[in-house]
Amino acid sequence: MNFTLSPEEETLALTVKTFVDTRVEPQMRDIDKNNHIPDALLAEAAGLGLFGISIPERYGGSNLSRLGRVLVHQMLGRSGFGFAGALASHTGIGSDALVAIGNEDQKSRYLPGMATGALRAAFALTEPGAGSDAGGIATFAEKRGSRYYLNGVKHFISGGASAGLISVVARTNRDRGAREMSVFLVEPSFPGFRVGSLYETMGSRGHPVAELLFEECEVPEENRLGEEGKGWLQTTRTLMEGRPLVAARSLGACDRLIEISIDYARTRKQFGKAIGEFQGIQFLLADMATRTEAARWLTYHAATLADEGRASPQAVSMAKLFASETLAFVADAALQIQGGTGYIADNPVSRFYRDARVTRIYEGTSEIQKLIIGRAMMRG
Ligand SMILES: Cc1cc2nc3c(=O)[nH]c(=O)nc-3n(C[C@H](O)[C@H](O)[C@H](O)COP(=O)(O)OP(=O)(O)OC[C@H]3O[C@@H](n4cnc5c(N)ncnc54)[C@H](O)[C@@H]3O)c2cc1C
Structure with a gap:
């Protein structure tokens, strides 16, 4: 299988890499501390067209291929998940249902604003009593x-408090x-909608997760997406679109952690030599790189299958499972390579270590990905 990008997609990926490394990463310490992304930084992202990558061109977006989106998310992951989170739900699970099954009226009302980032999108499925068991x-x-x-x-709900449009599953x-x-x-101005608690998370900070309350929340009939009662299929599809992007962000974080680890192993001296000269450290680096490459192939493979019209839930779940588990390993190894220095809160590696944890939980836990893969195997 070939992983072919258009020249425009290659250029965009490189632009995003430079933006993330030079503009985002230097601000991540404050973003993480304050659990807030400065508006000016979001405006820079908007200027690069990053809010519109999943929106069709006729509504002002760039409608990248699945592989192109994966590349962009991979680059976003290079600064961890705090800033990436703001674009993650918007360009993935937040916009997918509207793009996939919205009618012309719905699309023309909302997509142009979403393409520029003026209108931010979120996706609300999870409830206190229903996480992995979304059917619960x-x-x-109620229609009246x-x-x-x-x-x-x-x-x-990621970005639930700052979203201008929320796809709510009911x-x-x-x-x-x-x-x-x-x-x-659902627009936040609809009567009966309220933002409840904002949660302080251990990582992935900058784009807070929120509780959303619906109390006789009035939604006009024209804001129902697709046919009544057919939302399960769409929700499954939405998660299928989002999961390769989680894998991609994990991959970008692994890439960055490996770079940081090589730099550190070259400069930190113990027993009279750089620690990178010890075989024990080289073995760790080798495992980090090998697993990351395997995760890259699984992720690009899942995206390419979707681009070819052969989207596979099994391939998507394998990519999400393996890339997120790989990030857990890589973040732990990167911290180990830095010893006590890695454990200091100000060190970016400790931030990546905290950020990494959520990738095995959201958009379907690792266990749920295994269930999807295993069930597909049993069906044959
Ligand atoms: C930072 C963050 C952002 C999020 N953003 C969003 C968002 O934007 N929109 C949204 O709708 N949701 C969001 N979520 C919710 C997320 O998708 C859920 O947390 C996730 O699906 C797991 O559900 P749960 O937390 O209720 O855990 P549970 O479902 O209660 O799971 C608890 C444990 O039991 C295991 N388990 C459950 N069922 C099985 C089974 N059948 N077999 C084996 N093990 C099982 C799970 O794997 C897990 O280890 C977010 C969560 C976080 C932490």
């Missing part, structure tokens, strides 16, 4: 006249089983 959601949308009234609670029929659900486009 309790948020209910030309409106739906949503009642329920969503939590851990049940629309109590009798039709776990997979009966619909997706609604």
